[in-house]
Each structure stands twice: as C-alpha cells, then as structure tokens.
Amino acid sequence: MQQKAARIALAGGATPENIAAMVADAHARAEFLIEQTAETVELPPRACCAGCAYCCHLWVVVPIAEVVLIALRARAANDGAADVQAKLERRVAEVRGLTAEQRSRTRVPCLWLDPTEQTCRIYGLRPLVCRGWHSFDLEKCKQAHRHPTQNIETAIWSPQRTITESVAAGMLAATQQLGLPGGYVHLVEGLQIALGDPAAIERWLAGEDVFRPAAVSAEQAAAACAAC
Ligand code: SF4
Numbered sequence: 001m002q003q004k005a006a007r008i009a010l011a012g013g014a015t016p017e018n019i020a021a022m023v024a025d026a027h028a029r030a031e032f033l034i035e036q037t038a039e040t041v042e043l044p045p046r047a048c049c050a051g052c053a054y055c056c057h058l059w060v061v062v063p064i065a066e067v068v069l070i071a072l073r074a075r076a077a078n079d080g081a082a083d084v085q086a087k088l089e090r091r092v093a094e095v096r097g098l099t100a101e102q103r104s105r106t107r108v109p110c111l112w113l114d115p116t117e118q119t120c121r122i123y124g125l126r127p128l129v130c131r132g133w134h135s136f137d138l139e140k141c142k143q144a145h146r147h148p149t150q151n152i153e154t155a156i157w158s159p160q161r162t163i164t165e166s167v168a169a170g171m172l173a174a175t176q177q178l179g180l181p182g183g184y185v186h187l188v189e190g191l192q193i194a195l196g197d198p199a200a201i202e203r204w205l206a207g208e209d210v211f212r213p214a215a216v217s218a219e220q221a222a223a224a225c226a227a228c
C-alpha cells in the first residue's frame with residue numbers, strides 16, 4: 001500500500017521536493033496506522049516520554065529518501081553548515097573500521113539528540129525507525145543501554161515496529177522501481193554525503209550510486225536490529 005502511495009507522490013518525477021513529499025507522506029501514514037492499530041487493542045501504559053532517550057543511542061539505519069528529507073530541511077534552515085558537517089565527520093570517524101557487531105554495541109548519542117533536554121531536535125522529521133519505538137518498560141531500555149553486550153530484550157510494542165518497517169520498505173521499493181540506486185544507509189554517513197556535496201542529491205536522482213559509502217548490508221542491518 002505504501003509502495004503505491006509513494007509511486008503516486010513521485011508521479012511528477014524524482015525531484016528532491018517530490019522525494020521529501022513522499023517521505024513526509026510515509027511518516028504521516030505510519031503515524032495514522034500506528035494510531036489506528038493502537039485503538040484496536042488494550043495496551044499497558046506507555047513508558048516513553050519526552051526526555052527519555054536511551055533508544056536515541058542506537059544505530060540509525062534509514063532508506064536514502066529519509067536522508068534526502070533531513071538534508072533538504074537542514075539546508076533550508078542553513079543548518080548544513082560547517083559546524084554540522086564537522087560533527088558528522090567526527091561521528092563517522094568514531095565508528096569507521098568497527099565491525100557491524102561492534103558498531104551495534106556502541107551506544108553513542110544520536111547527533112540530533114539535545115544533550116540537555118534529551119529530546120530530538122528534528123522530531124517532526126525523525127525517521128521511521130525512530131517512530132517505531134514504543135516501550136512498556138523503561139527499566140529494560142535502561143538496562144539494554146547500560147549493558148549492550150548482554151542482548152537484553154526491550155519491551156517494545158512490536159506492531160508499531162512492524163508498521164514503520166513495512167512503510168519504510170514500501171518507500172524504498174518505490175524509489176528502486178524508479179531506478180534510484182541503493183537501499184538502506186547509516187543516517188550519519190548518508191547525511192555527511194548529502195550535506196558535504198551540494199550536488200549529491202541531484203546526482204543520486206540522476207542514477208549515480210553516491211550513497212554507496214553509507215550503505216548497510218543485510219548482515220549489518222540484522223546486527224543493528226539485534227541491538228534494538
Ligand atoms: S523506547 Fe525506551 S528509551 Fe525510548 S523513549 Fe521509550 S522508554 Fe524511553
């Protein structure tokens with residue numbers, strides 16, 4: 001269903017703004033489906049709240065289209081400047097050379113996490129993978145954060161995760177059907193590419209595999225999931 005909606009959003013062509021509109025539509029759809037699904041069941045109280053951010057220390061893997069949306073908005077807000085680029089480069093350097101497993105156990109704060117408030121500075125633009133989080137047990141999130149090698153299972157509501165994953169997969173399939181290269185990428189590396197080269201998005205839309213250095217293999221994506 002999301003694939004069809006994404007194709008409609010891209011009917012006017014694969015332009016940066018159409019890609020951004022497709023992603024915004026996918027986010028709205030995911031939120032709607034989550035709300036609708038939550039109404040059909042009786043759920044325990046949600047543990048998530050503003051200022052709780054253990055889940056913002058995980059590995060963020062997204063379809064390239066979500067990188068495009070954040071990069072376009074950052075550029076429009078003049079937030080793609082040297083300071084942001086330097087932060088992106090520092091973070092990429094921190095994880096360079098780590099195996100997928102080592103990386104998935106590295107609990108570093110997301111670059112968009114406000115260090116004081118512990119809230120997301122791009123909340124309205126946050127990727128689907130972030131929208132998939134919903135936990136019933138804060139203590140489990142805390143323990144999983146503190147003991148990354150112990151594979152502590154968090155008490156997430158899996159239907160929410162399933163919805164966001166399916167919407168992301170539909171969106172990705174739509175861009176691939178248009179002939180746009182690549183699949184899932186690391187958010188930080190993807191943004192480093194998108195903001196570091198003013199022509200990167202246009203080159204990707206022209207069919208060039210510019211986001212390849214940020215690509216996540218199936219094994220890496222599985223390791224990232226195992227860490228959540
Ligand atoms: S998923 Fe866990 S860490 Fe994230 S906001 Fe909810 S309770 Fe907090």
Ligand code: SF4
Pocket residue numbers: 055056057060110111112113114119120121122123126127130
């Ligand atoms: S983008 Fe926002 S919600 Fe997602 S991990 Fe980063 S700070 Fe958290």
